[in-house]
Amino acid sequence: MDLDAIFKAYDVRGMVPDQLDDEAARRIGSGFARFTGAGRVAVGHDARTSSPALAGAFIDGVTSEGGDVDDLGMITTDMVYHAAGALDEPGAMITASHNPKGYNGIKLCLAGAGPVGVDSGLDEVRRLAAEDPAPVERRGLVRPRDTREQYLEHLLSIVPADSLGPGRVAVDGGNGVAGVVVPALFDRIPPVLSGLYLDPDGTFPNHHPDPLRPENLRDLLALMNREAADLGVAFDGDADRAFFIDDRVNPLPGSTVTAMIAAWFLRQEPGATVVHNLICSRAVPETIERAGGTAVRTRVGHSYIKAVMKDTGAVFGGEHSGHYYFRDNYRADSGILAMLVLLRLVHEDGRPLSEIRGEYERFAQSGEINLIVADQAAATEAVAGGFPGDQDRLDGLTISLGDRWFNLRPSNTEAMLRLNVEAPDPGAVAELVAAVKKTIEEAARVPAR
8 A cells, every 4th residue: 555656735546446445545534533633524425436435444544543423425525625614623525526437535624624735734644644543442433414405505695596597507417426416506596407417426427527628518518509508517526626618608718717706706895815826817817906806826726725815815716727716615616606606797797608708818728738748857947948038936837928928837646747828819829839849849859968
């Protein structure tokens, strides 16, 4: 059992059972209980076939340390964050999010839904999980707990049902856990639900649960065309991330959604702070500042964004990848809450989403491009030396070249670099992507000294 191989920057992730098995989950549960010192931990799991057993093993690890467990059952990741906030106890979600069905993992949070990442305790959990625990006098107790009603009330306290208008929303749950709660939510709000693959099924029989891949949106696009939906929503496997499609059946980049929601919040709270990661379009900070808010740029990743939101008191945070964070949701990300805010925004504006979005899309973007490299550091330095411009190293390498820029960031798990490019038009984007690729390829052909 190689715990080092499955502990990543933001969570635990690995193949089942070769990398992540019941014993590893039990040890991580034990280590997490000792790390938090909490008397009770909330534990949920997604729909993957391996998740119930891994959740049971994690729970066994917690109770072996004398900690009690609220067993939340099969729920969404943002429902675990809600439980950690509302119940004021640490939480754990057994999920591999959008990874293929052979994977699983564990997302952890502190009481109040505080993040646990590599810089906020995850390394300590790994260290404790590797140790053999000492015996305890009292074994913890497990109680099933259904928090769905409380969760729905929480969402509708932030976006009240009467703030939404009529319309039709097409939702693809991808056979993940969005289906656990989305139909019940639509029973309480004016918009009508057209559901697709809302039955949780960890074999993912219809398509892979990653909405960032265009091939996984085909069925949702077809449904929207058939039913003339006003909004389309695709959730990933654990439903903390949402991907949106407008009424003309065109997908919205995460940066566009971030800018739109940021502007909406700044109309509610003039002068507020909004956080965005460094891969978001320049349109995001420009929108925030034009609306009178304060834009704060962060590294990529939920643990960084949540920490910065806490430090700055930010009302909202967004990532290019479809993660949206809300101060009133314990600073946690929620794809379902993002959907509700977007529905309210469109209703209040009175125009269709396809018209509203145009105000926030002033640049062309490449999307994230994965480049396989033998040596991440050497390739990055070759690019740094090949492009004169303003450079920073907040997260990987960002180079600004006047009206265009790019970020080159190493993967935490694979031998690759992730490239994001933005420029005034698609042609300029393609030109800059080609130039960066060429620099990396030429560096790879230089013999090592």
